[in-house]
Amino acid sequence: MVETLRVGMVGLGLVATSHLKGYLSHPRAAVVAICDLDQARALRFAEENGIEEVYADYGDMLNEADLDVVDIATPTHLHAPMALEAVRAGKHVHCEKPFCRFVGEGEAVCRAATLSGVRVVVGETYVFISSHQKARALIEAGEIGRPLQIRQRHGDWIERAKARVYTGPPDRNWRVDPARSGGGAYPWIFDHAVHFFASAEYFALDETIAEVYAVKAAGGASGSGAAHDPYAAAEVDIPLITWKYQDESMQGVWMRAERLNGKYDYMRGFSTTIIGEEGQIEVLGEGGHNLLWQGKQQHLILHRGDENARCLRFDEGGDDVWESDISYYSQGHIQQVHHLIDCIVEDREPDYGGEEGVHAVRCTLAVIRSAELGRPVSVDEIGAEFRAY
Numbered sequence: 001m002v003e004t005l006r007v008g009m010v011g012l013g014l015v016a017t018s019h020l021k022g023y024l025s026h027p028r029a030a031v032v033a034i035c036d037l038d039q040a041r042a043l044r045f046a047e048e049n050g051i052e053e054v055y056a057d058y059g060d061m062l063n064e065a066d067l068d069v070v071d072i073a074t075p076t077h078l079h080a081p082m083a084l085e086a087v088r089a090g091k092h093v094h095c096e097k098p099f100c101r102f103v104g105e106g107e108a109v110c111r112a113a114t115l116s117g118v119r120v121v122v123g124e125t126y127v128f129i130s131s132h133q134k135a136r137a138l139i140e141a142g143e144i145g146r147p148l149q150i151r152q153r154h155g156d157w158i159e160r161a162k163a164r165v166y167t168g169p170p171d172r173n174w175r176v177d178p179a180r181s182g183g184g185a186y187p188w189i190f191d192h193a194v195h196f197f198a199s200a201e202y203f204a205l206d207e208t209i210a211e212v213y214a215v216k217a218a219g220g221a222s223g224s225g226a227a228h229d230p231y232a233a234a235e236v237d238i239p240l241i242t243w244k245y246q247d248e249s250m251q252g253v254w255m256r257a258e259r260l261n262g263k264y265d266y267m268r269g270f271s272t273t274i275i276g277e278e279g280q281i282e283v284l285g286e287g288g289h290n291l292l293w294q295g296k297q298q299h300l301i302l303h304r305g306d307e308n309a310r311c312l313r314f315d316e317g318g319d320d321v322w323e324s325d326i327s328y329y330s331q332g333h334i335q336q337v338h339h340l341i342d343c344i345v346e347d348r349e350p351d352y353g354g355e356e357g358v359h360a361v362r363c364t365l366a367v368i369r370s371a372e373l374g375r376p377v378s379v380d381e382i383g384a385e386f387r388a389y
């Protein structure tokens with residue numbers, strides 16, 4: 001058994017700093033190599049963090065560095081191809097979401113990982129942040145009875161006046177490129193809806209989403225999600241999504257409540273209300289703020305019949321990017337990276353691996369197809385080769 005897992009990171013933009021914190025804070029991991037096309041950025045990253053091996057070419061890093069784990073935080077079109085190369089080379093993988101751009105591409109990685117006997121964790125941070133994990137634990141403990149309905153809202157994300165981390169290169173246009181984002185005319189939805197479905201199943205105690213229905217809106221874009229992102233001019237948008245689970249007594253809804261559609265919303269960031277048979281939970285997620293109970297800021301509120309509401313906060317140093325004291329960047333990512341390392345060390349299946357990552361992409365592709373067709377779309381309708389671009 002190796003004492004320390006040797007990690008190579010590829011893609012050193014916005015999210016990489018949060019991943020790095022995860023490796024630095026785990027006693028069984030060490031980042032020994034990094035790779036980015038932007039060599040000035042890579043050299044700076046190496047110098048700041050005492051990393052010796054710096055590569056400009058991913059293939060070179062895989063061939064030359066002595067690695068146990070590869071961390072992939074490149075633009076989305078590179079995720080599955082890079083993950084496939086890594087697992088074929090016998091490396092464990094931490095790969096950012098969306099895991100793939102089409103189902104067949106992600107499934108190929110899962111098959112190759114099984115053949116190589118390596119672990120894959122997909123960077124689905126919505127199931128790794130403390131507030132969501134606590135909500136899940138309360139639901140598992142039966143505090144609200146059987147969960148029946150998941151209501152998600154997406155308020156404005158407010159970026160800190162001065163982000164505490166590097167927020168990526170000036171040219172981040174892969175995010176709005178139909179093919180490189182993977183989302184065709186809906187790059188924002190493709191990048192983010194995987195989070196909504198992953199957390200919607202997580203709060204529903206892993207009940208599977210079977211059918212989605214998306215409402216398409218033409219034009220109307222009046223602002224961007226965050227200053228560091230290039231989403232200013234969406235021509236079409238999906239402001240509402242509903243879904244049914246395989247258990248037909250359960251359903252969910254996501255709604256955009258931010259200024260992208262020109263609406264005012266006092267409640268910031270991602271938040272969810274989980275309605276159960278015997279109570280409900282309100283919980284803040286990424287960038288969340290302004291969940292109030294009796295005039296005080298809370299992060300999670302448990303309501304049960306005639307009992308007093310139980311309020312919880314998760315003060316973990318705030319967020320490096322958003323004006324929010326939910327620590328998405330960085331505690332969420334730290335917990336996710338620790339999960340991969342722990343699963344490798346303890347030789348166990350990750351809670352959120354390749355199959356889960358592929359399923360979230362399949363649900364997202366069903367959303368885009370639904371918006372285009374104007375009718376509900378069953379998740380099973382999305383074949384291995386169906387793409388949004």
Ligand SMILES: NC(=O)c1ccc[n+]([C@@H]2O[C@H](COP(=O)([O-])OP(=O)(O)OC[C@H]3O[C@@H](n4cnc5c(N)ncnc54)[C@H](O)[C@@H]3O)[C@@H](O)[C@H]2O)c1
Pocket residue numbers: 010011012013014015016035036037038041056058073074075076078096097098123124125167168169171172191
């Ligand atoms: N889980 C989360 O909460 C979360 C948050 C942010 C981003 N992400 C995901 O992480 C991925 C990266 O996002 P980001 O915002 O950090 O991107 P970014 O644009 O800030 O950084 C991407 C980096 O990859 C490098 N790169 C591009 N092509 C490369 C190649 N062929 N070889 C080596 N390096 C290459 C770029 O030079 C850049 O430094 C995206 O898929 C995004 O969806 C996830």
